[in-house]
Amino acid sequence: MINYANGKNFQKTIKIPAKSSVKPKSFSHGNRGMAFESDINETNEYYKNRGLCLVTKRPTPINVVEVDYSRGAIIKNAYFEKQSTTDYNGVYNGRYLDFEAKSTRKKTSFPLANISRHQIEHLKNVIKHKGIAFFIIEFSTFDEVYYLNAQYVINYYEKGERKSIPYDAVKEHGKRIKKAYIPRLDYLAIIQELYGKS
Amino acid sequence: MINYANGKNFQKTIKIPAKSSVKPKSFSHGNRGMAFESDINETNEYYKNRGLCLVTKRPTPINVVEVDYSRGAIIKNAYFEKQSTTDYNGVYNGRYLDFEAKSTRKKTSFPLANISRHQIEHLKNVIKHKGIAFFIIEFSTFDEVYYLNAQYVINYYEKGERKSIPYDAVKEHGKRIKKAYIPRLDYLAIIQELYGKS
Numbered sequence: 001m002i003n004y005a006n007g008k009n010f011q012k013t014i015k016i017p018a019k020s021s022v023k024p025k026s027f028s029h030g031n032r033g034m035a036f037e038s039d040i041n042e043t044n045e046y047y048k049n050r051g052l053c054l055v056t057k058r059p060t061p062i063n064v065v066e067v068d069y070s071r072g073a074i075i076k077n078a079y080f081e082k083q084s085t086t087d088y089n090g091v092y093n094g095r096y097l098d099f100e101a102k103s104t105r106k107k108t109s110f111p112l113a114n115i116s117r118h119q120i121e122h123l124k125n126v127i128k129h130k131g132i133a134f135f136i137i138e139f140s141t142f143d144e145v146y147y148l149n150a151q152y153v154i155n156y157y158e159k160g161e162r163k164s165i166p167y168d169a170v171k172e173h174g175k176r177i178k179k180a181y182i183p184r185l186d187y188l189a190i191i192q193e194l195y196g197k198s
Numbered sequence: 199m200i201n202y203a204n205g206k207n208f209q210k211t212i213k214i215p216a217k218s219s220v221k222p223k224s225f226s227h228g229n230r231g232m233a234f235e236s237d238i239n240e241t242n243e244y245y246k247n248r249g250l251c252l253v254t255k256r257p258t259p260i261n262v263v264e265v266d267y268s269r270g271a272i273i274k275n276a277y278f279e280k281q282s283t284t285d286y287n288g289v290y291n292g293r294y295l296d297f298e299a300k301s302t303r304k305k306t307s308f309p310l311a312n313i314s315r316h317q318i319e320h321l322k323n324v325i326k327h328k329g330i331a332f333f334i335i336e337f338s339t340f341d342e343v344y345y346l347n348a349q350y351v352i353n354y355y356e357k358g359e360r361k362s363i364p365y366d367a368v369k370e371h372g373k374r375i376k377k378a379y380i381p382r383l384d385y386l387a388i389i390q391e392l393y394g395k396s
Contacts, residue, residue: 054323056283059259062273075260075276085254089287091294094328098289125252130292 036103036138036145039184040088046183053188055090055097058083084118092191096131098123099150099187103138109164110137112157120157123150132195136177136187137170146174147190234301234336234343237382238286244381251386253288253295256281282316290389294329296321297348297385301336307362308335310355318355321348330393334375334385335368344372345388 044055061084066077086100100119104110126133133150148165152173156165175190242253259282264275284298298317302308324331331348346363350371354363373388 048323051326054320054327054329056256056287056320058254059257061257062260062262062276064260073278075273075278078260078273078276080271080273089254091296091324091327091329094293096289096292096294122252122254125246126289128249129252129289131252131289 036140037101039179040101040136043183043185043187044088044090047188053090053092053097053191055088057088058085082116082118084116085122086119092132092188092195095195096126096129097191098126098131099134099136101136101138103140105140106164107139107141107167109166110139110170111164112153113163115153115157120154124154127151127154132191136185137174139167139170143179145177145179145185146170147177147187148174234338235299237377238299238334241381241383241385242286242288245386251288251290251295251389253286255286256283280314280316282314283320284317290330290386290393293393294324294327295389296324296329297332297334299334299336301338303338304362305337305339305365307364308337308368309362310351311361313351313355318352322352325349325352330389334383335372337365337368341377343375343377343383344368345375345385346372 041057044057047053047055061081062075062078063081064075064078066075068074068076086098088101089096089098091097100115100123102110102114123133127150135148135150135153136145137148138145148170153165156162175193177185177187177190179185239255242255245251245253259279260273260276261279262273262276264273266272266274284296286299287294287296289295298313298321300308300312321331325348333346333348333351334343335346336343346368351363354360373391375383375385375388377383
């Protein structure tokens, strides 16, 4: 289960300033998707401050192998684990929300390769328990972001024939999320449209 | 925000076998509460497998300072961060659940010292958005576990006069959670009693 990231674009050892907003997740993704992720986090912060909904990001799971207690508690050896659930969940008007955010540079389709079987099983469970499950998908080349029902993605994933969802299908079956200054990505507007305002 | 754990009971450097079930959280708590935490995790696993509800544990947040990419992606320097939310959240019949689990060896009260202001703010937000917010509190000396409404704990926390909730108050205002072989700690039975069966 060791998540060896592809180190191609990195120096052998990277030092990150302690106060940097660069989060572990970013290592494996490079810069792609980082602005997107930060837009979602800022949107969640906005929703929280405005009292619209409460969504939190799950920390990246890390398997700790060795800790040095001589100077406090410094982790000296550890590795990233794959998220077995999704990155975000929360509550809107008492209802449970759960979603995964993914960015692609592709122009013709959204690849399903970086969605794990565990994540699909998790989202199926969320749906079974009547939670609101979805994906937020960015086509970075077009600067377009879509809300896509998790069930739609699950169906594609489980058909197994295709390893991606065509861009046109996302456009047709998803809902475009408006990009703005504040909030950056107003996905709650879509949830309110689909499930009612509180 | 560095969470320097008290290293008194540890050797200077502790090596943990990679497959160990010892999780980062355990470092700062020692053995206390570990069986309790594992009982909750097993209960959640049982609920998931039986399709009763879906509750996941948030990973311990870790701030990564240095990663060595020469042998994959090995974290060489990092430190534990305090959880700014709670340890568990999930969904039951579409409703959002959020709780913190704490164990104490004390006999006369449940100390509020290891509940952070961030966690209290988070739980207040959960309540504002109509989520089901609570604590699961273990008095390990008595082998007794209680479900306690988060609002009750928040009131104590914010009064500020007391730094703990008397055992008798927990007993009176909480609900005893049955311990059994399977499930270990049937807290969902209490949620069903309070909020209805699905």
